[in-house]
Amino acid sequence: MTVAECWQSSERLASIFEHAVRHYNPDLIVLHGDDYIEAESLGVTLDWDNGGQPIPTAFPTLKQVSSQGLTGSGRIDMLLEAAKYLQQIFPSKPLFFTLRDPFSLAALTMGLEQFLTQLIENRQEVSDWIGLTERHQQHLVTKIRAADFELIVGSPFACCGIINRDQFEQFVFPSLKRILDRVSAEGGFRAFHWCGMLNDYNVLFPELRLDLLSFERLPDAIWSEMPGTLPMGGISASGLASTDPEVTKRALLEATASLPRPFILSPSCFVPAALKPDVLNRLFAEFDDFE
């Protein structure tokens, strides 16, 4: 089945997610459609028929997006319907919707390379875009919380050392914090996902007052700065990609040795589609005797 075929209906989406949940049997579900579906609702044209992930083929201008107002969320509605079905089947498993932060959504909607170039050449335009995407995401937070789902905010283009600390502080942090404030004002968890390594941004993270921080690779010292934050992660991408169970186990134990307890053990990033469940089950079994 192609990615495009998966999106034919909310029923099909739901059945695919149900299969994944039964296959891996997690305690918590993180529902992720695609990084681009929010940008699509803002006017990005996507090619869904290339046999793989959707590829952007055209980007709207700031003026076009400003003038159209908040449009229908298209596939987001389909995802919400799929989530409601999952909630009925797995009532004991908390379900988190992924949401792009305003900075990353602006990058996806404007075109990533153009956006990052404008971060230096035309900062005002970048600010204008982020203002617009923040309004969109605030609206989406309300919609998703009204359906009683949790949210986990991700900032894919602020991560992985793409931007510097000043750019993070000026263009990412303010709107990200306001989105998290909106989530908690609507009764939700302040949950955030960070890809890759953290660098000198970590001094800012305590100000986000996170209930949950999902991570790939973070310095151990950060947790002492955020005593009320539940870590979620520990299974590295390269650990999952290794075919040697001893390598994977070693990576896991090293990654979790100094994590504060309790924490949520998770792959913390995308899991290869062909990953066998017993790879994860073996990893989870390492913690069976853990107090």
Place this chain on the structure above:
Amino acid sequence: MTTNIFDQLSAAVVALNQAEVIRLAERVVRSEIDPAKAIEKGIVVGMEEVGRRFACHEFFVPEVLVASKVAQSGIVILQSAIKTLPIRHGTILLAVVKGDIHDLGKNIVRVMLETAGFNVIDLGKNVAVERILSEIEAKHIDLIALSTLMTTTMPLMADSVATVKNNFNSLPVMVGGAPLTDEFARSIGADWYGENAHAAVVGARKLLGISVEG
């Protein structure tokens, strides 16, 4: 005066000053100065410094993108005045593996490799290994460079490297991308792991035996 203008060109690239790069490039074209030397000792030196700062986390992706754009604006002017084709160090086939559409890192690597003097054939993103093989058969390729940003496509990266090696054992392959590690690269048979764009240039030079003049 010649050395001075080369230094000014490289400084303007590092300063992300497009207007100054254009002004200096036009001055070179109007003068007796060899435009190919201006590229090599001015713009390429500037991009080397950009790459070094990127590797040291002084510059980040936005700065590298703007520097690339600034460098290209100078190169276009200078190349128009070059009468003979510049010598290229070798031909590199560059691609993002099948299943992955993220090409930002790959695009930066392409610019760095081109300004370092390599001929780059960029196959783009979501590239099946069969296409890579047919390009190798059709053209003279000296090095394969593969990228992926996603953990889900790491197995496909492994398959691509194995397939290339099975068919063209002597062709060096280097890999890069955020989820990769040196250990993973070695485990899948790659000859070099590029942690960043600068490391990709270093790797290409090493794998192809290119020395850098002092």
